[in-house]
Amino acid sequence: MAFPYLQEMATRYARAAVAADKDGDYDTAIQNYRKAIDTLTKIVKMYPDSPLISTYLEMIKSYEKRIQQLQNDMQSISESGPKSSSEKKDVLEDIVLTQKPNVKFEDIADLKDAKQAITEAIIYPIKRPDLFPLGWPRGILLFGPPGCGKTMLAAAVANEVNGYFLYVDAANIMSKWLGEAEKNVSKIFKFARQKTEEEKVPVIIFIDEIDALLGTFSGEIGGEVRVRNQFLKEMDGIQDKDKKFHIYVIGATNKPWQLDEAFIRRFNKRIFIPLPDKEARLQLFKLYTKTLSLSQDIDFDKLVEMTDGYTASDIRDVIQAAHMRVIREFFEKNLGNGEPRSISMEDFIEVLKIRKPSVDPLYLKRYDAWYEKFKAL
Ligand SMILES: Nc1ncnc2c1ncn2[C@@H]1O[C@H](COP(=O)(O)OP(=O)(O)OP(=O)(O)O)[C@@H](O)[C@H]1O
Ligand SMILES: [Mg+2]
Numbered sequence: 001m002a003f004p005y006l007q008e009m010a011t012r013y014a015r016a017a018v019a020a021d022k023d024g025d026y027d028t029a030i031q032n033y034r035k036a037i038d039t040l041t042k043i044v045k046m047y048p049d050s051p052l053i054s055t056y057l058e059m060i061k062s063y064e065k066r067i068q069q070l071q072n073d074m075q076s077i078s079e080s081g082p083k084s085s086s087e088k089k090d091v092l093e094d095i096v097l098t099q100k101p102n103v104k105f106e107d108i109a110d111l112k113d114a115k116q117a118i119t120e121a122i123i124y125p126i127k128r129p130d131l132f133p134l135g136w137p138r139g140i141l142l143f144g145p146p147g148c149g150k151t152m153l154a155a156a157v158a159n160e161v162n163g164y165f166l167y168v169d170a171a172n173i174m175s176k177w178l179g180e181a182e183k184n185v186s187k188i189f190k191f192a193r194q195k196t197e198e199e200k201v202p203v204i205i206f207i208d209e210i211d212a213l214l215g216t217f218s219g220e221i222g223g224e225v226r227v228r229n230q231f232l233k234e235m236d237g238i239q240d241k242d243k244k245f246h247i248y249v250i251g252a253t254n255k256p257w258q259l260d261e262a263f264i265r266r267f268n269k270r271i272f273i274p275l276p277d278k279e280a281r282l283q284l285f286k287l288y289t290k291t292l293s294l295s296q297d298i299d300f301d302k303l304v305e306m307t308d309g310y311t312a313s314d315i316r317d318v319i320q321a322a323h324m325r326v327i328r329e330f331f332e333k334n335l336g337n338g339e340p341r342s343i344s345m346e347d348f349i350e351v352l353k354i355r356k357p358s359v360d361p362l363y364l365k366r367y368d369a370w371y372e373k374f375k376a377l
Pocket of ligand 1: 107108109110111144145146147148149150151152153252253254273284312313314316
């Protein structure tokens with residue numbers, strides 16, 4: 001059988017499965033997921049060199065997972081009687097944070113420019129929209145190497161702003177709600193519009209790992225294109241001309257080069273979250289050792305020098321590991337009686353010998369190159 005034919009067959013089974021899944025006809029859904037898996041497995045075997053192999057494998061995995069889920073659900077339904085459809089969990093329940101994250105701007109080491117940019121782009125316009133006759137950016141992209149504070153910053157914004165904060169994990173949207181990704185995107189924006197209109201409060205939609213929206217995988221062949229288009233449409237919809245509504249979309253990614261230009265254009269403010277420089281590393285060491293007992297010989301300047309190229313989260317891990325040496329020794333020697341010794345410079349030096357920076361320097365060059373090209377206007 002030819003490749004396109006098999007592919008079409010797989011798509012057909014997957015669609016049928018998803019449709020049945022939505023209708024609650026789980027037996028049919030499972031049957032069709034199985035057929036889709038069989039067909040995709042055939043493709044993988046017959047065309048092992050296809051560039052889409054990893055996509056197919058992921059799809060197979062996710063269908064298998066869904067079958068498992070459905071079987072579990074059916075089991076629990078038959079044990080506990082039928083569930084009403086209102087008990088089915090809605091996407092919004094998952095992502096609307098009713099409890100504010102426990103992060104404030106001052107818990108974030110350095111990132112002065114980023115904090116300033118966010119304050120000007122979000123906090124000021126929310127406080128005094130009348131001072132912004134020309135409007136303000138609705139789309140803000142945070143990009144930069146992993147572990148340097150993108151997610152943390154967004155959490156801190158949630159704390160500074162009185163309103164709704166929606167935390168959307170894009171990878172989750174794309175895989176968890178099989179075949180529903182685009183519908184969920186539109187649900188999220190609809191909720192945001194409704195809230196800001198009815199309650200006159202700002203709504204921040206934070207989409208973490210936003211590059212996943214453009215990923216090759218959404219549980220359905222071709223699904224990612226529809227998700228992308230839906231998202232672009234929604235982004236255009238929030239550029240309201242009355243400047244009354246406050247809907248912001250903050251996207252975060254460590255792979256900005258995977259975003260296409262139409263996408264990038266919607267984020268008219270782009271903020272680079274870089275690796276910590278000397279000053280930032282010093283702040284990080286101080287911040288994360290604040291509650292620990294340090295020996296006299298700790299030389300912060302030396303530690304800062306030794307951690308050039310480390311991310312903020314690497315530094316936190318290094319401190320944790322140095323502390324762990326002390327604790328381990330304490331339990332081994334004293335069996336937990338008395339008090340552990342202070343952390344010494346040697347503890348840090350030993351840890352740094354084995355813990356290297358998690359981000360490849362070559363990779364870092366790509367951020368600079370990308371920023372040069374798409375610098376915010
Ligand atoms: N600027 C910072 N100040 C203090 N701690 C930080 C900072 N940046 C990162 N960390 C620590 O590293 C952890 C990971 O940071 P965060 O999740 O914000 O990274 P990220 O930039 O979103 O990374 P990714 O691209 O992998 O999602 C945080 O939970 C925090 O402990
Ligand atoms: Mg993150």
